[in-house]
Amino acid sequence: MREISLDEVTRIVKESLIKINYELDNSLVTMLKKAKDKEKSELSKSILDDILTNQELARQGNSPLCQDTGVAVVFAEIGQDVYYNGPLDEAINRGVRQAYDEGYLRKSVVKHPFDRQNTQDNTPAILHTKVIPGDKLILKIASKGAGSENMSKVVMLTPNAGIEGVKKLVLDTVFDAGGRPCPPIIVGIGIGGNFEKSALIAKEAILRDLNDESSDPIIRNLERELYDEINRLGVGPMGVGGETTCLAVKINTYPMHIASLPVAINIQCHSARHIEVTL
Amino acid sequence: MIHLKTPIDVSRLKELTVGDKVLISGTIYTARDQAHMRLIEDENPAFDLEGSVIYYVGPTPARPGQVIGSSGPTSAYRMDSLATPLMKRGVKIMIGKGNRSEAFRKSMVENNAIYMIATGGAGALLSSKIKSSKVLMYEDLGTEAIYELVVDEFPCFVAYDLHGNQIFKGGTS
Ligand code: SF4
Numbered sequence: 001m002r003e004i005s006l007d008e009v010t011r012i013v014k015e016s017l018i019k020i021n022y023e024l025d026n027s028l029v030t031m032l033k034k035a036k037d038k039e040k041s042e043l044s045k046s047i048l049d050d051i052l053t054n055q056e057l058a059r060q061g062n063s064p065l066c067q068d069t070g071v072a073v074v075f076a077e078i079g080q081d082v083y084y085n086g087p088l089d090e091a092i093n094r095g096v097r098q099a100y101d102e103g104y105l106r107k108s109v110v111k112h113p114f115d116r117q118n119t120q121d122n123t124p125a126i127l128h129t130k131v132i133p134g135d136k137l138i139l140k141i142a143s144k145g146a147g148s149e150n151m152s153k154v155v156m157l158t159p160n161a162g163i164e165g166v167k168k169l170v171l172d173t174v175f176d177a178g179g180r181p182c183p184p185i186i187v188g189i190g191i192g193g194n195f196e197k198s199a200l201i202a203k204e205a206i207l208r209d210l211n212d213e214s215s216d217p218i219i220r221n222l223e224r225e226l227y228d229e230i231n232r233l234g235v236g237p238m239g240v241g242g243e244t245t246c247l248a249v250k251i252n253t254y255p256m257h258i259a260s261l262p263v264a265i266n267i268q269c270h271s272a273r274h275i276e277v278t279l
Numbered sequence: 280m281i282h283l284k285t286p287i288d289v290s291r292l293k294e295l296t297v298g299d300k301v302l303i304s305g306t307i308y309t310a311r312d313q314a315h316m317r318l319i320e321d322e323n324p325a326f327d328l329e330g331s332v333i334y335y336v337g338p339t340p341a342r343p344g345q346v347i348g349s350s351g352p353t354s355a356y357r358m359d360s361l362a363t364p365l366m367k368r369g370v371k372i373m374i375g376k377g378n379r380s381e382a383f384r385k386s387m388v389e390n391n392a393i394y395m396i397a398t399g400g401a402g403a404l405l406s407s408k409i410k411s412s413k414v415l416m417y418e419d420l421g422t423e424a425i426y427e428l429v430v431d432e433f434p435c436f437v438a439y440d441l442h443g444n445q446i447f448k449g450g451t452s
Contacts, residue, residue, distance in 0.1 A: 043298050043300075043436065046300070047398050047436075050398035050401045050404055050434070051398060051400060051401055053401075053404050054398070054400070054401040054402070054403050054404040055403075057403040057404055057407060058349075058403040062342055062345055062403070063339070063342070063345065063348055063349045063402065063403035063406050063407075064339050064348065064349040064402065064403065065349065065400065065402065065403060066349060066351055066399075066400045066401075066402045067336060067337060067338050067339050067348065067349040067350055067351050067353075067402040068337075068351075068353070069339060069349075104339055104340045104341070104342045104348055105339055105340075106337065106338070106339040106340070106348070106349075106422055107421075107422075108337075108422075116313075118421060147353070147354050147376070147377075147399065150354070174449075175449040175450075176449070176450065176451040177449070177450065178377060178378045178447050178448070178449040178450020178451070179376060179377040179378055179396070179399075179447050179449075179450055180354050180356065180376070180377030180378060180450065181377075182376065182399035182400045233448075233449060234448045234449070235448050235449040235450075236448060238376060238377075238396060238398060238399055239377060239378065239446075239447045239448065239449060239450055240298070240396075240436070240438075240446050240447065240448070241446075241447075241448040269399070269400055270400055271400040
C-alpha cells in the first residue's frame with residue numbers, strides 16, 4: 001500500500017485549475033494559428049486573431065481566458081494499492097474551492113435546478129472515479145463551460161443506422177449548434193456502452209491529447225472523415241462562416257447491447273481547458 | 280471600421296450591415312437571464328434605457344488592481360424571449376454570441392435595434408477595452424448583476440442588421 005497525501009491532492013487540483021484557466025495548451029495554440037492562416041475572409045481571420053491575442057493576454061495572469069470558467073470536472077483513476085488518510089472527494093472539492101477563490105475564477109454552480117442559488121464556491125465538482133491496477137492516482141482535470149456543453153446530446157440509435165447514421169447525427173448536431181458553442185470546436189464522440197456510458201466516454205474523448213488518433217482503424221478513419229466533413233459545413237469561427245469549424249474529432253467506443261447503438265456528442269469550445277496529472 | 284458612441288443615435292443603425300466591424304465607446308450595461316427578468320418588471324431602473332447598449336456577460340471577479348475580470352459574451356439565445364420588452368423601452372444594441380430565434384430577429388427589426396457579436400472566449404482581450412466598471416443594480420445577483428461599464432473602442436461585429444440579413448452559417452433558431 002502506498003499512501004497519497006490528501007493535502008497533495010488538494011494542491012494539485014487547485015494549481016491545475018488555475019493554470020488551465022490562464023494558459024491555453026500549446027498544441028491548441030499551434031492549431032489555432034494554422035486555422036487562422038487558412039481562413040479566407042477578413043472577418044473569420046479577425047475572430048481567430050482575437051482568440052490568439054486573448055490567450056497571450058490571459059497568460060500574463062491578469063484575466064482568465066474566458067469569463068465562463070466552468071464547472072470543474074475531474075476523472076480520478078485510482079490505483080487499487082493506494083491508501084488515503086481520509087475522503088478523497090473532499091480533498092478534490094477543497095482544491096476546487098481554493099482554485100476558484102484564489103484564482104479569481106467565476107463561481108458558476110447553482111445548488112438546485114429551480115431555485116438557482118449559487119453554491120458560492122463552485123463546488124461540487126463533477127467527479128468520476130475508476131479503479132485501476134497499481135499504486136498511482138491519475139487525475140484528469142477540466143473546467144467545462146456551459147456554452148458548448150449545452151449544445152451536446154445523447155441519442156439512442158438502432159444498430160442498422162450504422163456508420164452513416166452516426167455521421168449524419170454528428171453533422172446535424174454541429175451544424176444546428178452553429179456559432180453558439182464558440183467554434184472552432186473539438187468534437188468528443190462516445191459510441192456504444194449504454195445511455196450513460198456513451199456520455200462518459202464522449203467526455204473522456206475531449207480530454208484526449210489533441211494530436212492522437214484512435215488505434216482502431218475503423219474509428220480512426222471515421223475521426224478523419226468527420227473532421228473533413230464538419231469543416232466542409234462552413235460554420236466557421238463563431239459561426240460567421242469559414243474554413244475551420246472543428247479543430248479535432250475524437251471518438252471513444254465501448255461494447256454495447258445487441259439491440260443498441262448509443263451515440264453521445266460532447267462539444268468542447270476552442271477554450272479547451274484540461275490537464276492530466278499523475279501522483 | 281465603424282465607430283459608435285453611446286447613447287446610440289438610431290439614425291446610424293441603418294448604415295450597418297452584417298459583418299461590419301464596429302467599435303463602441305461610451306457607457307454600456309451588462310445583463311444576463313436573471314437581470315433581464317428583473318429589469319422587465321422594474322419601473323425605475325437606475326439607467327436610461329433609451330439608446331442604450333446591453334452586453335450579455337457575467338465577468339469573473341476582478342483581480343486586485345484590475346478594472347474587471349474576464350468579460351466575454353455569453354450565448355444570446357437565452358435572452359430571446361426576454362429582449363422585446365426592453366427594446367420597446369429603447370434598448371438599441373445587444374451584444375452576445377451565437378444564433379438567435381427568428382421571432383427575436385423580427386422583433387429586433389420592428390423595434391429598430393441591432394444584434395452584434397463579440398468574439399466568444401476572448402474575455403481577457405475584451406476586458407482590456409473596459410475602462411471602468413461598477414455594479415449598478417441587483418448586486419445580490421453576483422456575476423449576473425447589472426454592471427455599468429465604460430468602454431473604449433469595444434470590438435463587435437454586426438450579426439443581424441435592420442435590412443433583414445443575418446451573418447450565421449448553420450445554427451437552428
Ligand atoms: S463556449 Fe467556451 S469559449 Fe465560449 S463562452 Fe463558453 S466557455 Fe467560453
